[in-house]
Amino acid sequence: xxxxxxxxxxxxxxxxxxxxxxxxxxxxxxxxxxxxxxxxxxxxxxxxxxxxxxxxxxxxxxxxxxxxxxxxxxxxxxxxxxxxxxxxxxxxxxxxxxxxxxxxxxxxxxxx
Amino acid sequence: xxxxxxxxxxxxxxxxxxxxxxxxxxxxxxxxxxxxxxxxxxxxxxxxxxxxxxxxxxxxxxxxxxxxxxxxxxxxxxxxxxxxxxxxxxxxxxxxxxxxxxxxxxxxxxx
Numbered sequence: 478x479x480x481x482x483x484x485x486x487x488x489x490x491x492x493x494x495x496x497x498x499x500x501x502x503x504x505x506x507x508x509x510x511x512x513x514x515x516x517x518x519x520x521x522x523x524x525x526x527x528x529x530x531x532x533x534x535x536x537x538x539x540x541x542x543x544x545x546x547x548x549x550x551x552x553x554x555x556x557x558x559x560x561x562x563x564x565x566x567x568x569x570x571x572x573x574x575x576x577x578x579x580x581x582x583x584x585x586x587x588x589x
Numbered sequence: 590x591x592x593x594x595x596x597x598x599x600x601x602x603x604x605x606x607x608x609x610x611x612x613x614x615x616x617x618x619x620x621x622x623x624x625x626x627x628x629x630x631x632x633x634x635x636x637x638x639x640x641x642x643x644x645x646x647x648x649x650x651x652x653x654x655x656x657x658x659x660x661x662x663x664x665x666x667x668x669x670x671x672x673x674x675x676x677x678x679x680x681x682x683x684x685x686x687x688x689x690x691x692x693x694x695x696x697x698x699x700x
Contacts (some may be wrong), residue, residue, distance in 0.1 A: 482694070510688075519690055520632070
């Protein structure tokens with residue numbers, strides 16, 4: 478079974494901090510994604526990566542960056558955290574185009 | 590831009606009643622996927638439909654893909670409390686790399 482692991486279930490940070498959210502997948506999946514989920518807004522794509530060192534902006538990339546140095550790991554970085562980035566963050570991975578996505582458990586991030 | 594719309598946003602049912610959620614895309618889709626997210630959980634893939642007019646069943650769940658490949662539905666027969674959660678449909682973006690998710694239908698089941 479596919480395993481997508483996010484480093485933290487809950488995280489509390491302060492405004493202005495640089496925040497790292499880590500995601501690791503164990504199935505050699507090519508594509509990885511970061512979403513945020515807010516009540517009433519569904520899943521919004523922040524960034525995705527279709528291969529190592531490759532990254533593409535999603536629908537809401539402002540205030541975020543990503544890193545994918547190894548195939549199994551995709552990191553989301555909040556450069557200077559702000560309160561409006563308080564949200565649930567979900568990482569997902571898939572083997573390729575048109576394949577289903579497998580999600581991690583999510584990180585509930587609070588910025589105070 | 591490309592959109593995937595889902596209705597209703599919420600549905601309250603009595604246990605044992607049927608439930609249907611509908612998904613409509615602004616563009617023709619090569620396939621459609623359905624996911625379920627339990628309260629406090631993460632989306633879990635349920636099924637993928639590829640062919641025009643395709644119908645697939647998983648126990649009490651019936652999934653349909655429209656003839657024009659622009660709409661889909663999920664029907665649950667005789668809901669149970671274990672069916673509670675949010676059901677999302679999703680389709681590939683034009684060009685295929687991103688996945689466009691519907692906003693989801695949240696199902697509440699009263700025992």
